[in-house]
Amino acid sequence: MADGSVSHSPPARQKALRPAPASAPLIGISAYCEQARWGVWERQAVVLPRRYADSVAAAGGIPVLLPPAPGIEDALARLDGLILSGGGDIDPARYGAEPAPQLTSVREERDAAELALLDAAMSLQLPVLGICRGMQVINVARGGSLHQHLPDVVGHDGHAPVPGAFGAHQVRVAPGSRLSGILGRDAELAISAPTHHHQAVDRLGQGLTATAWAADGTIEAFETDDGDSFLVAVQWHPEAGDDPSLFRALVAAARCRPLAPPDRLRV
Secondary structure, eight states: OTTSOOOOOOOOOOOEEOOOOSSOOEEEEEOEEEEEEETTEEEEEEEOOHHHHHHHHHTTOEEEEEOSOTTGGGGGGGOSEEEEOOOSOOOGGGGTOOOOTTOOOOOHHHHHHHHHHHHHHHHTTOOEEEETHHHHHHHHHTTOOEESOTHHHHSSOTTSOSTTSOEEEEEEEOTTSHHHHHHTOSSEEEEEEEEOOSOEESSOOTTEEEEEEETTSOEEEEEESOTTSOEEEESSOGGGSSOOHHHHHHHHHHHHOOOOOTTOEEO
16 A cells, blocks of 8 residues: 555455366266156156266266256366267257157257257367267267168167167277277277167268268267367267276366366366
8 A cells, every 4th residue: 555554455366277187077977857766756857877977987087967957068167078978869950850750759958958068068178978869969069960760771770679778789990090099999899788879970060080880881989080179979888888998088088188268267
């Protein structure tokens, strides 16, 4: 002050950028709403198969479930990575198509929430892993389209052979891709269980490169063309298998991501 006196006003509260976490990064996982029953209760509930959370925890992350609530994308400013999980079909209107007769379990609130989550994750430079439906969400967000009922395209039910259970088939992985490095294999990857889907990528979205295929030509994985970003998606269900490498890679990327941009503040 001009008279030399000392101000005793409390200092302004400082806001700090969140650095890349040294350990246990927070990994958001998109969840969804379904009618559920537990004990004597039957109500609408936010649900997610437990294997997703267990896989993240086993890989060294802390799983955080993200319900399809309006504004849920704002939670990503406090998280370090994102998994878009499997589930029902995306509204085909989002990629300019009429609904096929086999379309099932479309939830507008989930479509909107997951597309918003993906957009926020990209803005925040968070690593993203898409699983089954999650892969399809990313493709649609990038301007791609989907086969609405894959058996009509490939002529068999091998991608979802048994209702309520996972099937098995082989996947060919592109040598030199990020995916091949994660999985530690450059040619044939035999997946023992985790496949169950009746939709798949048709037209590939912008900025995406296919990195794995089933024997019938179905795209089974893609990644971003930007080698500095961790955006990897697979059509199979790694959480249901015995290979944790995709979850470990996501958690490692969450630990080592670039420092937060200036508008990503945490008090």
